[in-house]
Amino acid sequence: MNLGRTTATVNIASATYGVALKAAMRLAGAFLKGATTRQTVIILKLPPQADERAYEAAAGLLVKGIPNLHGFLVIRADVTRRGLLDVKKLDDALVLGRPLVILWPLGIKVPIHIVAAADRIVDVRSVRPFHLVSAAREVEGRVLDIGEARRLLEYPVTSVFASMRAGRSTELVLKRLQTAHLAPDPLPSVPSLDELEGYGEAREWGLALAEDIRAWESAQIPWSEVDRGILISGPPGSGKTLFASALAVSCGVEVVATSVSRWQSAGHLGDMLGAMRKSFQEAAAKKPCILFLDELDSIGDRATFKGDNAQYSSQVVNGLLELVDGFDRLEGVVVVGATNLPEKIDPALRRAGRLDRHIAISLPDAETRRSLCRRYIRKDMPEGEIETIVHATAGLSGADFEQIGRDIRRRARRGGTEITAELALSVLPPALKIEGERRRTVAVHEAGHAIVGIRLKIGRLDSLVVARDVRGSGVAAGFANFVLDGDVERDRQTFLSQIAMLLGGRLAEEVILGSAYEGSGGEGSDIHKATDLATLMEVQFGMGEALGYFRATTSADLDDLRRRIPAVRERVENVLLKQWKRARAIVEEHAEIIELVASRLSARGRLEGAEVEQMMPTKRQGASR
Numbered sequence: 001m002n003l004g005r006t007t008a009t010v011n012i013a014s015a016t017y018g019v020a021l022k023a024a025m026r027l028a029g030a031f032l033k034g035a036t037t038r039q040t041v042i043i044l045k046l047p048p049q050a051d052e053r054a055y056e057a058a059a060g061l062l063v064k065g066i067p068n069l070h071g072f073l074v075i076r077a078d079v080t081r082r083g084l085l086d087v088k089k090l091d092d093a094l095v096l097g098r099p100l101v102i103l104w105p106l107g108i109k110v111p112i113h114i115v116a117a118a119d120r121i122v123d124v125r126s127v128r129p130f131h132l133v134s135a136a137r138e139v140e141g142r143v144l145d146i147g148e149a150r151r152l153l154e155y156p157v158t159s160v161f162a163s164m165r166a167g168r169s170t171e172l173v174l175k176r177l178q179t180a181h182l183a184p185d186p187l188p189s190v191p192s193l194d195e196l197e198g199y200g201e202a203r204e205w206g207l208a209l210a211e212d213i214r215a216w217e218s219a220q221i222p223w224s225e226v227d228r229g230i231l232i233s234g235p236p237g238s239g240k241t242l243f244a245s246a247l248a249v250s251c252g253v254e255v256v257a258t259s260v261s262r263w264q265s266a267g268h269l270g271d272m273l274g275a276m277r278k279s280f281q282e283a284a285a286k287k288p289c290i291l292f293l294d295e296l297d298s299i300g301d302r303a304t305f306k307g308d309n310a311q312y313s314s315q316v317v318n319g320l321l322e323l324v325d326g327f328d329r330l331e332g333v334v335v336v337g338a339t340n341l342p343e344k345i346d347p348a349l350r351r352a353g354r355l356d357r358h359i360a361i362s363l364p365d366a367e368t369r370r371s372l373c374r375r376y377i378r379k380d381m382p383e384g385e386i387e388t389i390v391h392a393t394a395g396l397s398g399a400d401f402e403q404i405g406r407d408i409r410r411r412a413r414r415g416g417t418e419i420t421a422e423l424a425l426s427v428l429p430p431a432l433k434i435e436g437e438r439r440r441t442v443a444v445h446e447a448g449h450a451i452v453g454i455r456l457k458i459g460r461l462d463s464l465v466v467a468r469d470v471r472g473s474g475v476a477a478g479f480a481n482f483v484l485d486g487d488v489e490r491d492r493q494t495f496l497s498q499i500a501m502l503l504g505g506r507l508a509e510e511v512i513l514g515s516a517y518e519g520s521g522g523e524g525s526d527i528h529k530a531t532d533l534a535t536l537m538e539v540q541f542g543m544g545e546a547l548g549y550f551r552a553t554t555s556a557d558l559d560d561l562r563r564r565i566p567a568v569r570e571r572v573e574n575v576l577l578k579q580w581k582r583a584r585a586i587v588e589e590h591a592e593i594i595e596l597v598a599s600r601l602s603a604r605g606r607l608e609g610a611e612v613e614q615m616m617p618t619k620r621q622g623a624s625r
Helices: 004-009 012-028 052-065 087-095 112-117 129-140 146-152 157-163 170-180 200-217 240-251 260-264 269-285 307-325 366-377 383-392 398-415 421-427 436-455 492-513 526-539 555-564 566-589 591-604 609-614
Strands: 041-045 073-076 100-104 120-123 229-233 254-259 289-294 333-339 358-360 460-466 478-483 606-608
Touching: 012 041, 012 052, 012 120, 012 129, 012 157, 052 073, 052 100, 073 087, 087 100, 129 146, 146 170, 157 170, 200 229, 200 240, 200 358, 229 240, 240 254, 240 289, 240 333, 254 260, 254 269, 260 269, 269 289, 269 307, 269 333, 366 383, 366 398, 383 421, 398 421, 436 460, 436 478, 436 492, 436 566, 436 591, 436 609, 460 591, 460 609, 492 526, 492 566, 492 591, 526 555, 526 566, 555 566, 566 591, 591 606, 606 609
Parallel strands: 041 100, 041 120, 073 100, 229 333, 229 358, 254 289, 289 333
Antiparallel strands: 460 478, 460 606
16 A cells, blocks of 8 residues: 555554555546646545545645645535435535545445546445555565455455564464354244245245245346345234345345434434445445345335424435435345235335335234244144144234243243143133123124024135134224125125125124124224225225225325215215124024024134025025115
């Protein structure tokens, strides 16, 4: 680097960065005759995960130490506390008329007028072995061969620079690095997508992505042919993080995991945007890789921003959009966004070329719970014992299984006992027993759904179920499972009958038991579903009292329409009222049958649909509409 008498102020880090910068500046024409006598403007784009201030210090030493570069002013593109590019700082430097070297961090877009002012824009290469060899010789006179430099750079450069202290041999430096980076405990193995159960469409997408990445790595297809973003949603504990890890395993790449809360914890807006950029820089440095962004709904939707924080929040969304769009610098990076609330994601993030594919992951079904039992509790557990656990864990998430598995193994170790279903049940969350009056209420409710649905021919009743107990919040204690014919085109009357069936459970409670209970209302309840279906008929399906179309992709959108537009709310209420009366007439007509079905269901826990249909009167008359 030849800094003359200034080498006393130079360390291994600044010398190494200086070698990389010098090569980029030479490519940009900074060493050409006359470069410092006119207003030469050079933009040097820093590599991913660059220590921006360290590069700035190295560039300053470079300019001072090399006569051909005297006269260049070094500045670094930066953001203000409000998270915006400090354009004034750059414009003021341009006005000075001096030759400029502008260091540009990855993830900040270069304004058009700065691009126009620049003579050259050059990428600075990440630290290479020969950079380290040259710096070691310049600063310490250390003879470092290229093989040793490669071995050193298998570790993070910050650790390498900290370890290369004066007087330490290269062999000792390598030993110190090896000791410092030993993992304290082996991490639990992560399954591949092939080993995951219950992920459905997400699993199939991931396996296809793995094939595409392998084809890209072997130059069979360009990166433009690879899906580069997906949004996955699901309730807490449904396995979104596990999916991202398994996806990385199947693709044979690393996963860079972060979250919006981690970004927000960095500080003010500028710090937060800086943390966002560093996550994308880290992913770019490790490509090909999976960049997993959790809690994406916390970013928000610009259409809902109000008040003093609206500008702040909009800048965060805009910053993320800019980073997601930067795929020219992120070739080899697949962004996986995760959220519990997909309706709160800004629509711009879900446009083509961004996170345009959305797949929902639900809580584990029975088959998935069997797989989770074998993975987290005991691989060779007898089938009968597994079925006991599967029945007892309805409504629990994959994360719940992981925690339960740890608790079971801990208890088995302490007690010196074998892992059995009995031991597993002892560590499960407390069960709510469905018995007595509670059981009768659930049975009457499900019988009401069944009889109204059969009477209106909404589909084939497969089964009625009332659980013995339930664990986990929001878990249904019973259900009536209707199978709809997928080949039948659904008309207005079909939807109205479905609404009536949804209301049948609540009406059975009212008619048979003389009161209604809380399970029929609230978010996700029968009434909620009936209200949303009636709203869709009115505003999207063209089956309402008035023509028109409103964009609504989520339950929250439908609720917002009902709140904002009185005419929509009134038409929905009219639909619900008519189907309420229709369903009530059926329940009153078949009250004795509902009582009989509920009694058998309560005693046995499950009735097949065919048995229930046989209990209906032979002669059925059309229900009023």
